[in-house]
Amino acid sequence: MNVRQVFVSLLMFGVAGLLLFMYLQAWTEEQNTVSGEKLQQQITIQDFMLPPPETQRRVTQSSHIPPVLGRQEVAIMDSQQWQGKADLFGAVAVSLVPGLSDHQKISKLPFSQFKEVYLPPVLHPLNKTLVTGDQWKDVDSIQEKRRSFLYEFCKKYNSMKKLRTHLVHIVSRIYVEDRHKVLYCEVPKAGCSNWKRVLMVLNGLATSVRNISHDDVHYGKHLRKLDSYDLKGIYTRLNTYTKTIFVRDPLERLVSAFRDKFEHPNSYYHPVFGKAIIKKYRHNANKEALETGSGVKFKEFIQYLLDSHRPVGMDIHWEQVSKLCYPCLINYDFIGKFETLEEDANYFLQLVGAPAELKFPRFKDRHSSDERTSAEVVRQYLKELSKEERQLTYDFYYLDYLMFNYTSPVV
Numbered sequence: 178m179n180v181r182q183v184f185v186s187l188l189m190f191g192v193a194g195l196l197l198f199m200y201l202q203a204w205t206e207e208q209n210t211v212s213g214e215k216l217q218q219q220i221t222i223q224d225f226m227l228p229p230p231e232t233q234r235r236v237t238q239s240s241h242i243p244p245v246l247g248r249q250e251v252a253i254m255d256s257q258q259w260q261g262k263a264d265l266f267g268a269v270a271v272s273l274v275p276g277l278s279d280h281q282k283i284s285k286l287p288f289s290q291f292k293e294v295y296l297p298p299v300l301h302p303l304n305k306t307l308v309t310g311d312q313w314k315d316v317d318s319i320q321e322k323r324r325s326f327l328y329e330f331c332k333k334y335n336s337m338k339k340l341r342t343h344l345v346h347i348v349s350r351i352y353v354e355d356r357h358k359v360l361y362c363e364v365p366k367a368g369c370s371n372w373k374r375v376l377m378v379l380n381g382l383a384t385s386v387r388n389i390s391h392d393d394v395h396y397g398k399h400l401r402k403l404d405s406y407d408l409k410g411i412y413t414r415l416n417t418y419t420k421t422i423f424v425r426d427p428l429e430r431l432v433s434a435f436r437d438k439f440e441h442p443n444s445y446y447h448p449v450f451g452k453a454i455i456k457k458y459r460h461n462a463n464k465e466a467l468e469t470g471s472g473v474k475f476k477e478f479i480q481y482l483l484d485s486h487r488p489v490g491m492d493i494h495w496e497q498v499s500k501l502c503y504p505c506l507i508n509y510d511f512i513g514k515f516e517t518l519e520e521d522a523n524y525f526l527q528l529v530g531a532p533a534e535l536k537f538p539r540f541k542d543r544h545s546s547d548e549r550t551s552a553e554v555v556r557q558y559l560k561e562l563s564k565e566e567r568q569l570t571y572d573f574y575y576l577d578y579l580m581f582n583y584t585s586p587v588v
């Protein structure tokens with residue numbers, strides 16, 4: 178071989194290597210995304226303590242597989258039927274469709290992000306024909322204020338931010354009640370167990386809210402989630418059902434989640450989150466703490482929460498409401514607050530025509546002897562943090578504070 182041949186073969190070798198490298202890079206990224214999703218799924222499935230039995234897990238996973246935009250759905254969304262009537266989601270889907278071949282629609286859409294879609298918020302009037310009596314006047318006027326407050330906020334906010342999230346992900350925390358046409362987005366630690374009980378009664382799955390155990394509420398696969406329907410099913414419900422969300426002061430919710438998951442024995446949060454948190458943030462941790470993951474301190478939990486390289490992922494109990502329920506995309510008709518839970522919930526039940534005898538339950542079903550997480554309890558926990566940590570924690574929930582008009586704590 179002469180010098181030239183050697184040079185050419187070295188060059189070829191280099192190019193081949195580079196191509197192989199690029200291919201491997203793309204491949205590993207894909208694998209990472211997949212395993213990231215898997216992890217997320219596991220966390221979502223297991224976030225109610227007990228690991229579900231194998232069969233249940235399979236069912237849940239398959240219901241998480243994003244539906245594919247088939248020709249039929251595309252045709253439905255393009256047709257007259259959807260023009261004008263289609264709410265935000267019609268807009269998202271339609272704007273996604275042009276420019277892709279059918280093959281791409283099928284193979285690519287569920288896994289790609291929605292980009293550069295501007296979604297104007299809408300404020301539909303609440304249908305109050307089923308409300309009787311005038312004891313609801315005050316609750317209603319507060320409700321109208323909250324609705325227009327969120328609407329005004331979203332008008333400003335959406336124009337700055339383009340949608341970058343998966344449709345199926347956006348609706349994945351929403352429960353469906355078909356009889357009274359209700360969609361309820363679950364915010365843990367803001368009355369969600371009792372809400373699920375009420376939905377089960379509305380749906381005829383139980384006769385009374387009283388005798389549905391905590392386990393039945395969370396592991397019984399009775400209520401369907403919106404992401405388990407096909408696209409048409411999702412759009413129809415989003416556009417015709419009464420959509421509600423119940424929120425809570427962000428730091429009260431956070432402290433409540435911490436107390437519930439880390440201050441009581443827990444066979445999921447201690448080994449999965451507790452161990453990782455103690456390992457990373459506690460210097461000189463003893464062997465027992467490292468092995469059990471029990472005894473996480475609030476300060477350590479906050480260090481984990483604020484860490485951009487968290488050793489374990491997020492969890493729905495402390496995830497921001499803005500990322501669980503997408504309040505600026507879904508156009509919730511009704512915004513309830515934990516602080517006024519019973520009156521809001523009972524007014525909502527009137528709006529959707531629930532049976533008169535069904536009232537929102539008052540009871541706290543877990544750790545019922547513990548004091549409720551009040552503003553005073555929160556103050557005690559915040560004392561463990563530095564001024565900077567308090568500020569960063571507030572910043573972390575900044576959007577939740579803004580959207581629902583919660584006043585910032587004195588940091």
Ligand SMILES: *[C@@H]1O[C@H](CO)[C@@H](O)[C@H](O)[C@H]1NC(C)=O
Nearest residue numbers: 303304305306307528529530
């Ligand atoms: C309001 O609700 C009532 C009772 O469910 C229904 O008959 C009526 O059509 C609704 N009105 C509108 C404008 O949707």
Ligand SMILES: *[C@@H]1O[C@H](CO)[C@@H](O)[C@H](O)[C@H]1NC(C)=O
Nearest residue numbers: 319322323325326582583584
């Ligand atoms: C927002 O919160 C402030 C302070 O609590 C309150 O005075 C105001 O009425 C609230 N605004 C709305 C629209 O609820």
Ligand SMILES: *[C@@H]1O[C@H](CO)[C@@H](O)[C@H](O)[C@H]1NC(C)=O
Nearest residue numbers: 382383384385386387388389
């Ligand atoms: C709940 O209690 C009522 C009466 O106490 C009973 O008729 C009903 O079967 C119970 N439901 C369940 C799901 O246990």
